[in-house]
Amino acid sequence: MTITPPIATLLGMTLGALAAIGAQWLVQKATRTRERDHKLWERRADAVEETHRVTLARQRDRQELSRTGKRSAGKDTAVQEDQARLMSTKLALYASPELLAANDASVKTYGEWTRALWAWLVADLTAATPEELAAAKQAAWEQLEQAKVVADDADKALLKQLRADASLSPRGRSRRR
Numbered sequence: 001m002t003i004t005p006p007i008a009t010l011l012g013m014t015l016g017a018l019a020a021i022g023a024q025w026l027v028q029k030a031t032r033t034r035e036r037d038h039k040l041w042e043r044r045a046d047a048v049e050e051t052h053r054v055t056l057a058r059q060r061d062r063q064e065l066s067r068t069g070k071r072s073a074g075k076d077t078a079v080q081e082d083q084a085r086l087m088s089t090k091l092a093l094y095a096s097p098e099l100l101a102a103n104d105a106s107v108k109t110y111g112e113w114t115r116a117l118w119a120w121l122v123a124d125l126t127a128a129t130p131e132e133l134a135a136a137k138q139a140a141w142e143q144l145e146q147a148k149v150v151a152d153d154a155d156k157a158l159l160k161q162l163r164a165d166a167s168l169s170p171r172g173r174s175r176r177r
Contacts, residue, residue: 040094044165047090051103052162054087055155058110062148065117095165102154102161109151116140116147 003011057080065071084107091103120140127133 044094047094048162048166050087054083055158059155066148099161099165102158106154106158109154113147113151116144120144
C-alpha cells in the first residue's frame with residue numbers, strides 16, 4: 001500500500017500535534033515543579049530569617065540584663081510569645097532535623113534562663129534580713145549568669161546551624177538530577 005500525499009499530510013499533522021502536546025505537557029510539568037520548589041524555598045528562607053531575628057532578640061535581652069541589671073522596657077511578652085510560636089511552627093514545617101534540634105535546645109535554655117531571671121526577681125521576697133537579701137540576690141544573680149552562658153552557647157549553636165541551612169539546598173528527593 002502506498003501513502004498518498006493527503007494521507008502523508010494527515011500523518012505529519014498528527015505526529016506534529018502529538019509532539020507539540022507532549023512538549024507542552026513536559027514544559028507544564030517542569031514549570032509546576034519549579035514553582036513548587038520556589039514556594040518551598042521561600043517558606044524555608046522565611047523560617048530561617050524569622051528564627052535568626054528571634055534568636056538575636058533573645059541574645060540582646062540577656063546581654064542588656066547582664067550589663068545593666070535591668071530588663072529592657074517596652075517589650076510586650078504576649079507579642080514575643082506569639083512570634084516564638086509562629087517561628088516554631090515554621091521551623092516544624094520547613095526546617096531540617098538538625099535545625100529543629102538546635103532550636104529545641106535554644107528554646108529549652110531560654111526557658112531555663114527565664115526561670116533563673118524570675119528567681120532573681122523574687123529573691124528579695126524570701127529574705128528576712130538585709131544580709132539574707134544580699135546573699136539571696138547574689139546567689140540568684142550567679143545562677144542567672146550561668147543560665148545566660150548556657151543559653152548563649154545554645155544560641156551560638158543555633159545560629160551556626162542557621163548559617164548551614166541558609167544555603168537552602170534541596171532536601172530529600174530532588175527532581176533535578
